[in-house]
Amino acid sequence: MTARPSYLPSGLPIPVPEPDGVSEPYWCGLREGILRVQRCAHCHAWQFGPEWICHACLKFDPAWVAVEPSGEIYSWERVWHPAHPALKDHGPYLAVLVELPHAGRVRMIGNLLGDPLQDVRIGAQVEGVFEHHPQASPAYSLLQWRYR
Numbered sequence: 048m049t050a051r052p053s054y055l056p057s058g059l060p061i062p063v064p065e066p067d068g069v070s071e072p073y074w075c076g077l078r079e080g081i082l083r084v085q086r087c088a089h090c091h092a093w094q095f096g097p098e099w100i101c102h103a104c105l106k107f108d109p110a111w112v113a114v115e116p117s118g119e120i121y122s123w124e125r126v127w128h129p130a131h132p133a134l135k136d137h138g139p140y141l142a143v144l145v146e147l148p149h150a151g152r153v154r155m156i157g158n159l160l161g162d163p164l165q166d167v168r169i170g171a172q173v174e175g176v177f178e179h180h181p182q183a184s185p186a187y188s189l190l191q192w193r194y195r
């Protein structure tokens with residue numbers, strides 16, 4: 048796994064699975080370059096973020112499935128305000144809410160790579176880019192987005 052330059056500066060908290068492990072398949076998948084979301088084995092409903100229960104049929108333990116990391120920009124924001132001290136001299140940056148049409152239209156948040164002042168279009172096609180941080184402790188990976 049090769050390390051890519053980080054979209055955001057160092058010094059931000061390292062994302063880790065919740066102590067109860069509900070999101071562990073997601074984070075482990077990213078480390079392997081795989082995007083996983085939940086899909087209920089009983090009613091086949093998709094969901095993200097991770098939960099212990101299916102929102103549609105209320106059965107426990109929704110299954111995890113690998114999906115293509117591609118989607119459409121559902122919403123976005125150009126962030127100017129430093130929400131963390133590590134971002135004090137780093138702005139703006141682009142946060143996007145990406146919808147996955149092929150996975151029940153679940154939505155997930157990431158960053159849009161490239162010029163932070165670029166035009167952003169609702170509905171634009173984007174693909175996932177795995178940003179690996181193997182030297183971090185613990186090692187982790189993020190899923191960022193870029194125009195297709």
Ligand SMILES: [Zn+2]
Nearest residue numbers: 087090101104
């Ligand atoms: Zn279900």
